[in-house]
Amino acid sequence: xxxxKQTFKFFVLLSMLFTSAFVMADTTINxxxxxxxxxxxxxxxEDYILHHIQDSHDFSLFSYTSDEGERKHVGFPxxxxxxxxxGLATFMSSEFHHNDDGSVIVEKNGSKFVKIHSKIYELDxxxxxxxxxxxxxxxxxxxxWDFSITKSVFGILVIGLLMLFWFSGLAxxxxxxxxxxxxxxxxxxxxxxxxxxxxxxxIGDKHYRRFTGYLLTVFFFIWILNLLGLTPFGFNVTGxxxxxxxxAIFTLVIYTASGTKDYWMHMLWMPDAPWWxxxxxxxxxxxxxxxIKPFSLLVRLFANISAGHIVVMxxxxxxxxxxxxxxxxxxxxxxxxxxxxxxxxxxxxxFLQAYIFTMLSALFIGMAVAEHEHH
Amino acid sequence: MYNLIGAGLIVIGAGIGLxxxxxxxxxxxxxxxxxxxxxxxxxxxxxxxxxxxxFGALFLGK
Numbered sequence: 001x002x003x004x005k006q007t008f009k010f011f012v013l014l015s016m017l018f019t020s021a022f023v024m025a026d027t028t029i030n031x032x033x034x035x036x037x038x039x040x041x042x043x044x045x046e047d048y049i050l051h052h053i054q055d056s057h058d059f060s061l062f063s064y065t066s067d068e069g070e071r072k073h074v075g076f077p078x079x080x081x082x083x084x085x086x087g088l089a090t091f092m093s094s095e096f097h098h099n100d101d102g103s104v105i106v107e108k109n110g111s112k113f114v115k116i117h118s119k120i121y122e123l124d125x126x127x128x129x130x131x132x133x134x135x136x137x138x139x140x141x142x143x144x145w146d147f148s149i150t151k152s153v154f155g156i157l158v159i160g161l162l163m164l165f166w167f168s169g170l171a172x173x174x175x176x177x178x179x180x181x182x183x184x185x186x187x188x189x190x191x192x193x194x195x196x197x198x199x200x201x202x203i204g205d206k207h208y209r210r211f212t213g214y215l216l217t218v219f220f221f222i223w224i225l226n227l228l229g230l231t232p233f234g235f236n237v238t239g240x241x242x243x244x245x246x247x248a249i250f251t252l253v254i255y256t257a258s259g260t261k262d263y264w265m266h267m268l269w270m271p272d273a274p275w276w277x278x279x280x281x282x283x284x285x286x287x288x289x290x291x292i293k294p295f296s297l298l299v300r301l302f303a304n305i306s307a308g309h310i311v312v313m314x315x316x317x318x319x320x321x322x323x324x325x326x327x328x329x330x331x332x333x334x335x336x337x338x339x340x341x342x343x344x345x346x347x348x349x350x351f352l353q354a355y356i357f358t359m360l361s362a363l364f365i366g367m368a369v370a371e372h373e374h375h
Numbered sequence: 376m377y378n379l380i381g382a383g384l385i386v387i388g389a390g391i392g393l394x395x396x397x398x399x400x401x402x403x404x405x406x407x408x409x410x411x412x413x414x415x416x417x418x419x420x421x422x423x424x425x426x427x428x429x430f431g432a433l434f435l436g437k
Binding site for chain 1: 416419420423424426427428430431433434
């Protein structure tokens with residue numbers, strides 16, 4: 001029962017962390033986009049969805065306009081860590097006051113920073129306001145090295161700690177008894193599933209133990225983050241190209257580093273093939289191993305999760321876009337039914353994508369460590 | 376405009392492919408129910424590869 005109590009305490013702490021957000025409601029400077037006049041609903045929905053798909057520098061749950069006409073944001077700021085031309089600069093993202101079009105300038109260490117479309121730029125020396133060219137690109141500001149704890153990084157940290165807590169708890173229980181108790185009992189069959197259904201058949205009985213740790217980590221990391229993306233916290237971690245690219249590079253490094261002599265032989269100088277076809281095969285195999293395999297891994301996860309988020313949010317937006325033609329009740333009902341069922345499908349997709357990523361990683365590793373019979 | 380037509384073509388192609396994979400897997404399972412697990416695994420891998428291709432094309436065309 002001790003573990004169950006610990007888990008409970010952990011969740012209380014976690015929920016306190018999230019509810020503390022409600023205390024930290026703050027206001028923006030009114031940027032002229034008041035809600036009173038005519039609003040282009042379609043464009044606003046598009047902007048909102050695109051904004052959600054991107055990573056952001058503050059954790060914002062929702063925003064509303066108060067009776068006084070002020071824009072209130074509910075959420076909490078996250079730390080911004082920048083390496084600019086004048087060295088390190090750190091401040092909280094609340095200093096931008098939720099501004100996203102570069103009109104709020106934050107001065108730190110003698111550099112001026114602005115945020116434009118969720119990206120932070122540093123103004124060139126001497127500039128006081130951002131100037132734009134015809135394509136709405138800033139002309140007198142440049143990019144900085146951004147090591148901020150953004151929303152996605154925050155999600156990764158929370159899930160990392162959660163996984164560390166869960167799985168070290170599961171591992172600790174095996175020292176005392178054979179059958180785990182509490183929440184660990186949910187995790188055990190999943191761990192066994194990944195080991196026995198994904199790692200062992202694809203990598204082979206001889207080598208699978210070495211790679212099971214990586215496959216388990218990647219499976220649970222992707223799965224839990226996919227599920228977190230379906231909660232109203234609005235994380236889109238596995239829908240970030242940088243995150244999926246990193247995961248794909250991990251797999252690439254692992255199967256390249258563990259490749260046997262046979263693997264390289266078959267890749268570079270295919271035995272039993274006519275000599276003139278060997279270089280052609282080598283080019284194809286090299287492109288496959290270093291470009292196509294990781295690229296397909298990263299694009300599949302990114303596109304599936306991003307597409308899922310866009311579909312869910314578009315269906316929720318039906319309630320605003322079809323309000324005129326269907327009436328308030330009709331539009332809300334339609335949107336509720338459609339988004340409910342698509343969310344159920346997304347729960348399935350969340351598992352499927354984690355499974356496929358792990359499965360293909362196991363398959364690629366299996367190809368690299370396989371021992372061929374020589375004729 | 377053209378990238379929308381392209382996206383439609385990609386989706387048609389991917390749909391035909393997925394239909395083939397799913398249909399053949401069903402046939403295989405009906406013929407040999409004891410091989411269901413293996414067929415399903417292979418089906419999902421091939422479907423994933425196809426999906427990667429389709430998403431890659433959509434992504435490049437965007």
